[in-house]
Amino acid sequence: MxxxxxxxxxxxxxxxxxxxxxxxxxxxxxxxxxxxxxxxxxxxxxxxxxxxxxxxxxxxxxxxxxxxxxxxxxxxxxxVDLLRPGHRxxxxxxxxxxxxxxxxxxxxxxxxxERATSAARALSAQEAERQRIAQELHDEVGQTLTAVLLELKRVADHAPEPVSGEVRQVQETVRNGLDEIRRIARRLRPGVLEELGLASALKSLAGEFSTAGLTVRRTIDADLPGLGKETELVLYRVAQEALTNTARHSGARQVTLSLSHQSPQTLIELRIRDDGRGIAGAPEGAGIRGMRERALLIGADLTIGPAPGRGTEVLLRVPLVLVEEKHSD
Structure with a gap:
């Protein structure tokens, strides 16, 4: 009573x-x-x-x-922070x-x-907009610049010196601009992810960020289970944002990217670790909050903190049971 x-x-x-x-x-x-x-x-x-x-x-x-x-x-x-759910x-x-x-x-x-539902809608709309912009960059701007390159080549072939040399310099500038537009389009719409899968997409992404002064080493398990398009896209976008932040803000020289199937094979772990200056208590920006929102979509756990020794570590842990439930749905 x-x-x-x-x-x-x-x-x-x-x-x-x-x-x-x-x-x-x-x-x-x-x-x-x-x-x-x-x-x-x-x-x-x-x-x-x-x-x-x-x-x-x-x-x-x-x-x-x-x-x-x-x-x-x-x-x-x-x-309380809705991007870190579960606390009661x-x-x-x-x-x-x-x-x-x-x-x-x-x-x-x-x-x-409600936050998860609205975030899912917003991120879905964002991905659709990215694909639209990437398609327009490829079909409209890319084709226009390709036509300009062909016209510049025709002019350079028939122009006398030194005009021919100047036209070829302009041609090279346009070619570099076209390559940059294609690179932007690939980042907006990772076609390699759709065509070749997550492992190949992460290898390509690591190659893009391996530029002067920054080396990205990758380790990707060969026996990864099927994860589904949504989970693979979240893993790819988190890796992309983490590498972008590292390249822009960390001052790092070495980055390791690993994707592993953890024993007892209940988790997929994506880990990005750099040797830069670290986050040092800096407030989270829109990029990191976007990563957290993406992690929520698939029920994953995202932690961002200091790496052993120095630098920053981004760790995304995806429970396979949730991936299997999404497959069954």
């Missing part, structure tokens, strides 16, 4: 706590050998002051004990506080579900 105090509201419990303290002090004064003179004697003032101090201390202790769950709830409200408060306290904690946990469940 539920204790009657469990049904009392927070107001009435606080009121009864205070009433109990005041009643106890009143009873002590009634039955004790205490009198109050007019004017109040020093001894009587000291006794009354001591009783008041005891009352205040008892009241403060009881309220601190009763309202401790509210302090934990307030701390969680201030620190233990339901403790009496009826009113327990109901408040349950309601807060239910609200977090709903917010995380």
């Amino acid at each position: 539920v204790d009657e105090t469990q049904r009392l509201s927070l107001f009435w419990r606080i009121f009864l706590l205070n009433a109990a303290v005041v009643t106890a002090a009143f009873g002590l004064l009634m039955v004790g050998p205490f009198t109050v003179s007019t004017p109040v004697l020093l001894t009587e003032a000291m006794i009354l002051s001591g009783v008041l101090a005891v009352m205040l201390a008892a009241n403060a202790g009881l309220l601190r004990l009763g309202l401790a769950p509210l302090d934990r709830l307030a701390h969680t409200m201030n620190t 408060l233990t339901v403790t306290g009496r009826n009113g506080i327990a109901d408040l904690i349950r309601s807060f946990n239910t609200m977090l469940d709903r917010l995380e579900a």
Whole structure:
């Protein structure tokens, strides 16, 4: 049977706590050998002051004990991050506080579900827009620049010197621009991922970032299970963003990229580790938050922190059971 105090509201419990303290002090004064003179004697003032101090201390202790769950709830409200889901408060306290904690946990469940749904829509729209832009760069801008190159070649072949040499320099500039546009289009739409799979796409990505001053070493297991298009795209985009951040901000010279099937073969792990200056408590930017949103789409766990020794490590861990559920859906 539920204790009657469990049904009392927070107001009435606080009121009864205070009433109990005041009643106890009143009873002590009634039955004790205490009198109050007019004017109040020093001894009587000291006794009354001591009783008041005891009352205040008892009241403060009881309220601190009763309202401790509210302090934990307030701390969680201030620190909760929907990009790091799963944290829930233990339901403790009496009826009113327990109901408040349950309601807060239910609200977090709903917010995380709504955040995951909206993020999935947004990222899906983002990928569609990337594909559209990549297609336009390839079909429109790329073809236009190719036609310009052919025309420049025709002009250079028939122009006298030194005009011919100048035209060929322009031709080389246009060719470099065309190569850059193709590179951008590949990053926007990783065709190699669709055509050859995740392992080949990551190898190609590592090659793109292996430029002057930065070396990317890759280790990719050969026995990776089928992961599905959505999971492979998340792994690829996280690797792409991690390498982009490393190249732009870390000052690293060596980067290792590994994709492994962890024993007891329940996890797929993507690990990117560099030897740069590290994150040093820097606030997370849009790129990292985008990585966290992508990880949420497939129920993966993303951790970003200091690497052993120096540098930064990005670790994405994908439970295979969730991948299999997505396949079955």
